[in-house]
Amino acid sequence: MIDDLKTFTTLPDRAPPGSEIGLIAWIRQNLFGSAGSSITTLILVCLFLMYLPPFVEWALINANWVGNERSICDANKAGACWAFIGVRMDQILFGLYFGANPDQVWRPVTIFIIFFTLLIPLMIDKTPRKDILGILLLLVFPALFYVLIYGGVFGIPVADTTQWGGFLLTFALAFIGILFALPIGILLALGRRSEMPVIRAICVTYIEFWRGTPLITILFMASVMLPLFFPAGVDFDKVVRAMIGITLFQSAYTAEAVRGGLSAIPKGQYEAAMALGLGYWKRTIFIILPQALKISIPAIVNTFIALFKDTSLVSIIGLLDLLNMAQTASRSLEWNGYDIEGYLFAGFIFWMFCFGMSRYSQNLERKLDTDRRN
């Protein structure tokens, strides 16, 4: 009897019933879980069948992909005219100057290659010496950008800022915006948390003033009134005016993002730094800011996404950014009437960058969250 007990073994688990695993079970649970759910699924499938095939046919199957002339697209109206985008690609991406001088296109192309080779390692966790990369991106890259895009040195022909356009201009506006807004924003955030009432009041007023106005009025102000604010003789062209307006606007939003990070630092960190005898600046630069900035990166990226989308507003004050360039191209004499393609292409480029950045910021947020829990 005891021997029997010793040889006792549990039966192996029975396989779950076929209705609870596999594809069919998944479909039953997730698509036909209840009467309402089934109806929703059916309606959605019907809608897809109605609208998706015609769209795919228009956008992909029947589309005119190649060609240099309008007549090709006019002959086949059933499909999208991507040939138009192909012909005007240089112009839409790099603006009128580089669109008109194909031999100069290498300049913006090189700049974007350099930018992404610097940026992508920065976004990967395991990269060593991120600080060097960051400094290269924030300090050396702008100088390179100026040399390559503006030109005027090493025999590179000058492309004046007024001739910048397309995605290049969108990129320049957004990058300059974040580059200058970041330090100003950090100072403002520190000022807003300062114990000195006057400093605090100044910073709060500044931040709330810019946050309360739509960017378009600020751009109007920058383009109409900025010349009035400076002594005679000091004048900026339209692009630089827009950059100043965007920087002022963006610094207020960056300040709020950084403030969020600052207020997440436990009080013990401040007290410990004070106990070590560090003064305000040493405490802030070596103890508080490194931690606070790390926490506020997702929020800063989010404000940057908003800025990147908002740069399209400069088309209202007449700058030829990506949106305006696409629109101008689709309203030109040769390609008049292909608005949808122009807008979709510009929209797709904006979407790609914004979606990518928002995914990155979400990942970062998730990672930082677990960091704090441990």
Place this chain on the structure above:
Amino acid sequence: MTDRVRIPLHRDPKARAIAIQLIALFLVVYGAYSLFQTTVGNLVARGIQTGTSFFDEVAPFNIGFSPLLDFKLGESTYIEVFFIGIQNTILVSILGIVAATVLGFIVGVVRLSPNWLASKVALCYIEIFRNVPLLLQIMFWNFAIFLPSLPAPKNSIEIGSFYLNARGLHMPTPIIDNSSGFILWALTLALLTFGLFIFARRAKVRFEETGRRLPVFWINFFAFVFCGFIFYKICGSPLAFDIPVLGRFNFKGGGQLPLPLFSLWFALTVYTAAFIAENVRAGIQSVSHGQTEASHALGMSRRDTVRLVVIPQALRVIIPPTISQFLNLTKNSSLAVAVGFEEIVAVWAGISLNQTGQALIIIAMTIAVYECLSLLTSAFLNWYNRRIQLSEL
């Protein structure tokens, strides 16, 4: 016995704080002053007389859309244009806020639906519309979709007395035909509302005493519609309708919602709803599952659990960011300038500025309008946050 160590003045934190603040204050005041001086100097040098005298000048351009304030070409002054601009901004903002809230809540709830397909559709909606610039969306809907696809006035799409064409939506507008009858009707409606309000209070008291609940909302809704209609007939149908009639080129009579207003409203709604949907999703997910389980354990029905336990707690998380979205929508309505809807930036900071050249005053007034709206919103938000914090104690 040692003397107290005297801290030198430049090392005394208090003295330093005062000095730093004085310097900062001086710099700001001096900066503002020199900016002012340069600006005045520049204005004088360019021969621009800054003043408010142009307010009373007649505006030499037409404003097609102004539902409440009257605009007459050749009579209306610039200051009236300013108020019409504010009116139109507020109008499109309210229309957008209502629609975006409804759409945003629906998308946010669908995003959490157990139906995989529906949830993914909501996700696609959010990710597509959130990540494309609003200006591009406004222009896309207006110039690439609505304008080419809607017919000319002659071939308008007819829905009852509503006509939709490339110029906008024409619709009947009510006119007060019989003013004494209308006043009587309004009075009875006011009385009815008061009565229904008392009824709702009574029903609540009864519910708290006995636990029996009446479908108060539906009773009130049907009572209001039914009695309102009966009273309307009794008072002799005091309203007449001005119905749009197709003339030679366009519709005459009735009201018109111009196409730019419609495109702007549509794009603002679709864009802002994507953000509100994310707030709603985050809010509902923030209510811990234990709350739902506890409520089930207490024997509450699914409907009551959602209505009385989940939603009140979720709203606390949803409302503050959603109100800032409302403010964003209001600020974003300034993009109307791209499609030519006559709100404050288009009509005041755009046309009026070009006509008069009074950049300083016009831009300052435009900014002031938005600052007021923003201050009102944040005052309301602070009040709301304080209120929900108190109820937590």
